[in-house]
Amino acid sequence: MEFNDSEPLYIQVADFLEREILDGKYPMNTKIPGVRELAATLVINGRTVQNAVNRLVESGLVETRRGLGNFVTSNEKTFEMIRTKKIRAMAETFIKNSLTFVSEDELRRIIAETIASVQKE
Amino acid sequence: MFKVAGLNYARGRRSVLQDINFESDAPEIIGVLGENGVGKTTLMRLIVGAVLPKKGAHITLDGLTGDALKSAVAFIPNLNWVRKRDTISDVLAFYRAGYPDFNQERWTEVNKTLRLNEQDQVSALSKGMLERLIFALTVSRDAKVFMLDEPFSGVDVLTRRKLLQTLIQWVPEDATILMSTHEIAEIEPVVDRVLILKDAHIIVDQTIDDIRDNEHMTLEQYYVQRYVEDNGGIEL
Numbered sequence: 001m002e003f004n005d006s007e008p009l010y011i012q013v014a015d016f017l018e019r020e021i022l023d024g025k026y027p028m029n030t031k032i033p034g035v036r037e038l039a040a041t042l043v044i045n046g047r048t049v050q051n052a053v054n055r056l057v058e059s060g061l062v063e064t065r066r067g068l069g070n071f072v073t074s075n076e077k078t079f080e081m082i083r084t085k086k087i088r089a090m091a092e093t094f095i096k097n098s099l100t101f102v103s104e105d106e107l108r109r110i111i112a113e114t115i116a117s118v119q120k121e
Numbered sequence: 122m123f124k125v126a127g128l129n130y131a132r133g134r135r136s137v138l139q140d141i142n143f144e145s146d147a148p149e150i151i152g153v154l155g156e157n158g159v160g161k162t163t164l165m166r167l168i169v170g171a172v173l174p175k176k177g178a179h180i181t182l183d184g185l186t187g188d189a190l191k192s193a194v195a196f197i198p199n200l201n202w203v204r205k206r207d208t209i210s211d212v213l214a215f216y217r218a219g220y221p222d223f224n225q226e227r228w229t230e231v232n233k234t235l236r237l238n239e240q241d242q243v244s245a246l247s248k249g250m251l252e253r254l255i256f257a258l259t260v261s262r263d264a265k266v267f268m269l270d271e272p273f274s275g276v277d278v279l280t281r282r283k284l285l286q287t288l289i290q291w292v293p294e295d296a297t298i299l300m301s302t303h304e305i306a307e308i309e310p311v312v313d314r315v316l317i318l319k320d321a322h323i324i325v326d327q328t329i330d331d332i333r334d335n336e337h338m339t340l341e342q343y344y345v346q347r348y349v350e351d352n353g354g355i356e357l
Binding site: 003005006007008009010036037039040041042043044045046047048 | 148150282285286289290309310311312313329330333334337338339342
C-alpha cells in the first residue's frame with residue numbers, strides 16, 4: 001500500500017483495511033487475517049497494524065472474538081452505518097475542495113455527466 | 122531491556138562514535154540511519170565485541186553483559202571467513218555447530234521465501250544472493266538482538282520486499298532488531314523507531330509515530346531536514 005505524507009501510518013492502514021472490508025474482500029462475519037500475517041503481507045510494522053485493527057475494533061467494524069481472532073462485524077446496522085459514514089466523508093471532502101473553484105450548479109452537472117459516462121464503461 | 126550507555130570509540134585521533142546512548146524494550150525494530158562512513162557498522166561491531174570501545178561503556182541485555190550478552194546477539198558482518206569451495210550447506214553446518222540457538226525450522230521457513238540453493242558455492246553467489254544468505258543465517262537464530270548491516274545493498278526491489286516480509290513474519294517477537302540502511306522511504310513503515318547518526322553522535326532518536334505526529338513529515342523529509350539543520354542550514 002502507498003502512504004501519504006502527513007497522516008500517522010496506523011490511521012492510513014486502518015483506512016486501507018476499512019476500504020478492503022467495505023469492498024467485500026472480507027465479508028461480514030468472516031475472519032480477517034491475524035496481525036502478523038497482515039503485517040507481513042502489507043510489509044508494515046506489526047505494532048502499526050495492531051493499532052490500525054484496534055481503531056477498527058473501536059469503530060465497531062471489527063470484533064475481537066476471544067481465542068478466535070478478529071472478525072468483520074455481523075451487525076448489519078453497524079456495517080451499514082460505517083459504510084454510509086465513509087461515503088459521506090469522501091463526498092464531503094470532494095465537494096468542499098471542488099466548491100473552491102466551481103459553482104454548485106456546475107458541480108451538479110459535472111457529477112451527473114461523470115456518473116453517466118462511468119456507467120457506460 | 123537492551124541498553125547501550127556511554128559508548129565512545131576513536132580511530133587514532135579521530136572520534137568515530139561519541140557518547141552513544143540508547144535503550145530498547147523488545148519487541149522493537151530500530152532503523153540506524155546516517156551518511157556513509159558515519160559509524161553505523163562500527164556501532165554494530167562494538168555491540169558484538171568485534172572492536173573494543175573506550176573505557177566506561179556499558180552494554181547490557183536483560184542484565185547480561187560480556188560473553189553472555191554477545192551470545193544473545195545475532196550479527197554477521199561478512200562471510201569473508203568462508204573457504205572458496207564451501208557450499209551454503211557447509212556454511213550452514215558450521216553455523217549450526219557454532220550457535221546452539223540456531224533454529225532449523227525458521228531457516229526452512231525463511232528459505233521457502235528466499236530460495237537459497239544449499240548446494241551452491243558461496244564464493245560464486247551474486248551480491249544479492251550473498252545478502253540473502255547473510256540475512257537468512259542471521260534471523261535463523263533464537264537471539265534477543267538481531268543486527269542487520271545494510272541488508273539491502275545490491276538487492277533488487279522485490280527481494281528487498283521479501284527480506285522485509287521475512288523480518289516481520291519470522292523474527293522472534295521478544296527481540297530487538299537493529300537495521301542500518303539507506304533505503305529510508307522503504308523501511309519507514311517497517312521500523313518502530315530510528316537512530317540518526319551524524320558526526321559521531323546520535324542526532325535523532327525518535328519513533329516514526331512521533332515524527333509523523335509532531336513534525337508532520339515523512340521519515341525521509343525529516344532525515345534531510347535534520348541533516349541540513351545540523352549543518353547550520355547549509356544544503357549538503
